[in-house]
Amino acid sequence: MTAPTKTAKQSRIQRKNRKIILEAALDVFSAHGYRGSTLDQIAEQSGLSKPNILYYFQGKEAIYQHLLADILTSWLEPLAAIDSDGDAVEEIIAYVKTKLDLSQKHPRQSRLFANEILQGARRISTRSQDHLKVLVEETADKIRAWSAAGRLAKVDPYHLLFSIWASTQHYADFESQITMILGQDALGDQTFAQAHVFLDMQFRRLLAP
Amino acid sequence: MTAPTKTAKQSRIQRKNRKIILEAALDVFSAHGYRGSTLDQIAEQSGLSKPNILYYFQGKEAIYQHLLADILTSWLEPLAAIDSDGDAVEEIIAYVKTKLDLSQKHPRQSRLFANEILQGARRISTRSQDHLKVLVEETADKIRAWSAAGRLAKVDPYHLLFSIWASTQHYADFESQITMILGQDALGDQTFAQAHVFLDMQFRRLLAP
DNA sequence: GTCTATAGTTAGATAGAC
DNA sequence: GTCTATCTAACTATAGAC
Numbered sequence: 001m002t003a004p005t006k007t008a009k010q011s012r013i014q015r016k017n018r019k020i021i022l023e024a025a026l027d028v029f030s031a032h033g034y035r036g037s038t039l040d041q042i043a044e045q046s047g048l049s050k051p052n053i054l055y056y057f058q059g060k061e062a063i064y065q066h067l068l069a070d071i072l073t074s075w076l077e078p079l080a081a082i083d084s085d086g087d088a089v090e091e092i093i094a095y096v097k098t099k100l101d102l103s104q105k106h107p108r109q110s111r112l113f114a115n116e117i118l119q120g121a122r123r124i125s126t127r128s129q130d131h132l133k134v135l136v137e138e139t140a141d142k143i144r145a146w147s148a149a150g151r152l153a154k155v156d157p158y159h160l161l162f163s164i165w166a167s168t169q170h171y172a173d174f175e176s177q178i179t180m181i182l183g184q185d186a187l188g189d190q191t192f193a194q195a196h197v198f199l200d201m202q203f204r205r206l207l208a209p
Numbered sequence: 210m211t212a213p214t215k216t217a218k219q220s221r222i223q224r225k226n227r228k229i230i231l232e233a234a235l236d237v238f239s240a241h242g243y244r245g246s247t248l249d250q251i252a253e254q255s256g257l258s259k260p261n262i263l264y265y266f267q268g269k270e271a272i273y274q275h276l277l278a279d280i281l282t283s284w285l286e287p288l289a290a291i292d293s294d295g296d297a298v299e300e301i302i303a304y305v306k307t308k309l310d311l312s313q314k315h316p317r318q319s320r321l322f323a324n325e326i327l328q329g330a331r332r333i334s335t336r337s338q339d340h341l342k343v344l345v346e347e348t349a350d351k352i353r354a355w356s357a358a359g360r361l362a363k364v365d366p367y368h369l370l371f372s373i374w375a376s377t378q379h380y381a382d383f384e385s386q387i388t389m390i391l392g393q394d395a396l397g398d399q400t401f402a403q404a405h406v407f408l409d410m411q412f413r414r415l416l417a418p
Numbered sequence: 419g420t421c422t423a424t425a426g427t428t429a430g431a432t433a434g435a436c
Numbered sequence: 437g438t439c440t441a442t443c444t445a446a447c448t449a450t451a452g453a454c
Contacts, residue, residue, distance in 0.1 A: 035245030
């Protein structure tokens with residue numbers, strides 16, 4: 001009778017069903033966006049009934065918010081991991097590779113996030129937005145320090161980050177266009193290996209001091 | 210009584226109202242995606258009534274398809290304009306600038322297109338998809354020829370195009386994230402000038418033979 | 419060519435039996 | 437915990453008066 005909440009202790013079956021629902025919802029939301037997705041689709045994809053889904057989550061928005069929060073966290077982690085004491089070029093090149101790997105392994109998360117940003121980021125809390133901004137600011141400071149120390153070419157730190165995000169996430173977000181061009185069975189290990197070679201070269205040439 | 214079609218002769222008032230509707234629809238579709246947009250929103254934005262809109266267009270999908278076709282055309286034009294007899298690096302650098310300018314001047318078109326690709330390009334006709342593929346293939350040939358002639362660094366032509374598309378369209382498609390980071394009044398001439406300096410440097414360093 | 423009224427669907431969410 | 441049945445709201449589209 002009492003609906004489980006995020007903080008309450010959960011039984012094994014509760015955890016399992018919540019996980020099933022979130023997995024199905026990630027499929028649906030990433031493919032159709034928030035408004036384009038329906039509880040019916042999530043119900044069918046998960047194998048649970050619609051009322052049953054609403055027993056585990058307060059509503060459509062609550063499911064979406066849960067997914068979005070998880071994605072934001074995994075999105076920000078690699079940024080914070082950039083080590084200002086490490087080798088400048090190698091740190092950034094490693095960040096590029098991490099982001100590209102995320103695009104390959106978690107394309108649905110990338111697409112859900114892209115959908116959200118594309119439509120104005122209305123559903124991202126001010127709290128999360130501020131968190132993102134602070135982390136970017138700290139990263140920009142690291143990059144500026146490296147540039148000033150002559151360990152990195154003099155580049156605008158913000159536009160460098162935009163370029164890295166854009167060119168790595170592109171492989172997840174624009175997957176349908178890439179398969180349109182490279183062929184149906186495109187986005188396998190081989191294509192990502194080629195992408196890695198290309199991006200590695202692009203950013204090494206750009207960043208060499 | 211007889212609804213105007215695309216091919217039929219149109220009166221001045223018909224052309225004017227169709228234009229008003231398409232302009233309003235571009236606002237709405239680019240901000241909310243296809244499913245997230247309603248005829249009510251387009252009606253309010255255009256100042257026309259909902260039935261009146263359906264007098265000029267067969268339905269919601271027809272309006273969207275009209276916009277999408279226009280966007281695909283303007284998207285492909287600059288690709289075809291790359292001149293294989295021109296200076297290799299300068300031709301590609303000019304293409305980068307053209308794409309960046311398109312992002313600044315037509316962000317709504319870019320976002321509508323990004324929404325469409327992101328959600329699987331379901332509404333782009335096979336005809337248009339083939340057209341895109343052929344044009345990309347021709348451009349890849351030009352790039353390979355330049356590389357073979359030593360006028361361009363040896364780079365994978367497809368991943369070069371992906372990188373250019375991603376990094377230029379990013380300024381339109383991820384506008385809400387950019388303003389989140391750079392501040393509310395970010396996407397003006399100054400930011401685009403900085404982006405141009407950055408991308409110019411990035412692709413010159415990459416492409417120098 | 420434009421309007422009001424409304425038909426016909428589909429959506430999110432709830433009630434209450436089991 | 438899970439189900440069937442249902443409420444209410446929103447949406448696309450059409451009918452028919454003016």
